[in-house]
Amino acid sequence: METNSDLKNSSKGLGSLINRAQTLFVGMLRIWSIPIVLMLSVASGFTTFYGMSYFITPWIALIITIAIQSIIVICSLEIAGIHWKANRVRFLSVLLSLLVAITASITFSYFKFYEVSESESIHITRLKGVQKDVNDYLVSVLAAKSGLLKQEQLELNKAAEQESQAYFGTHPQVSPEYRNVVGTGKFWRHYNQIHKAKQEHVKQMEQGFQSMDEEIRKLQNNLNQLDGDAQNSYKDVVIGLQEIQLKSNQLAANSGYTVPQAPMLMPYAQFIQGMTPSFAMWNNFSLFAFLCAGMVDFFTFLLSYRMEFTAPGPLNEDEQELVFECIKQFTEFRINENDELEMVIEKSDIERARRYSDLSRMFAVGFLLSRGFLRKIDSRSVEFAPNLYPLIAEKMSTKLKALKLASKNEELHSKATSEYTQPSNNEVVYEQR
16 A cells, blocks of 8 residues: 555656646747747848848838838737637738738848848859850950961962962963063062062961960960959959950951950959849849748747737736636636637626626626737637636636635534534443433
8 A cells, every 4th residue: 555655656746747847848938939039020120121221211221120020020919819700800900911011021131131142143143254255255356366367378378379370471460472481580579579478477477376375375264263363363354355355456457357346344343242132133033032031030920929829918816816706707618629718708698688797707808808818709709818727727726725625624623523512431421320
C-alpha cells in the first residue's frame, strides 16, 4: 500500500512538473511574439520608408510608414477577434484597410529588396554591355582592316601588273611604235614608281595595323580585368578605345576608306552607380524580391493575428469576481466549430416573459468584448477567447476549494457536536439503575 501511494505521489509530481514546464514554455512563446512583431514591423518599415523616400519628402514618408505599419498590426489584431457573421461591415472595412496597408508596404519594400537582390545582376549586365559594345567595335575595326588591306593588295597587284605590261610593251596606253617592245624606258619607269609607292604605302599601313593590333590586345586584356579592378581598368579601356579609334581613323583617312565609329561608353560614375528605386523596376519583375517583401509583412500579420489570443490587459480581483458571477447567470452553452466555448447572450423566452433585467450580465459581456476576453460570433452569441479560460478555471478552482473547506468544516462541526451530546459510560449505568 505504501509503495502504491509513493508511486502515485511521484507520478502526480512528475505530471505537475511537465504541465508547469509546458505552460511556462507556451507563455514565453506568447511573450516573445511581441518583440518579434515589433522587430518585423521595424524591418518592414525601414524597407517601406527606403522605397517611399525616393518619391516623396522623407519626413512625410516616415509618417506614412509609421501609419502603414501601425495599421497592419492593429488590423491584424482586430480581424482576429471579428467574425464575419457578427459585423460584416466592420469585418470588410478592417480587411480592406489591412489589404491597402500591406499592398503599400509590399510595393515600396519591393524596391529595396529588388536593389539588394538585383544589384549584382545589374552590375554584370552593365559590364557585359560595355564588353559587348567594345568587342563589337573591335570586330568592326578588324573587318574594316581586312577590307582595307584587301583593297590595298588589289591595288598593289594592279600596279605590279601595269608595270609588267609597260616592261613588255603590252600596256593599253603604250604608243603603237613601242608596242611589244621589251625594255625599261620612260613609260616603264613611270609605272615602276607607282608600284614602289604603292608597296611603300602598303608596308606603312601594315606597320600601322601591327601597332593597332597591339592596342587591341591591351584593350581586350583591360576588358577581362574590368570586373576585378574596375576603377583602373575602366579608365584604361576608355583610353585604349580612343587610341584605336584615332589610329583607325588615320589609316582609313590616308586610304579613303570608311571605318566604324567607336561606341560612347558610359562615365565611370554611372558604371558603378547603384540603383535608384523607380516603378520601372516592376517592368523587369523580380519574383524573389517580391516574395521577400511579402514574406516580412506576412509574418507581421501572422504573429499579430496570433497575439490576439493574449489579453490586452489583466483583470483585477474585483473585475474577475464580477465577470465570473455575471457569466454564471447565462444558461445556454455549447462547444462550437472553432472548438471554443460559446454562450448565448440573448434572453430566454422565460426571461422575456418575466421581463428579466440582464443589465449586469450584458455589462460583463460588453466589458469582456472590449478587453478581448470574448469574441462576438453573431448578434446573439459570443465565444470564449483562449485567455479567458485560465481566469474562469482559477475562479472555479477557488469556489471548489471553498466548497470543500466548508463541507469539511461542517463535517468537523457535526462530529464535535455528536461527541459533545453523547453520554459517558457512567451516565449510562446510572440511568439503567
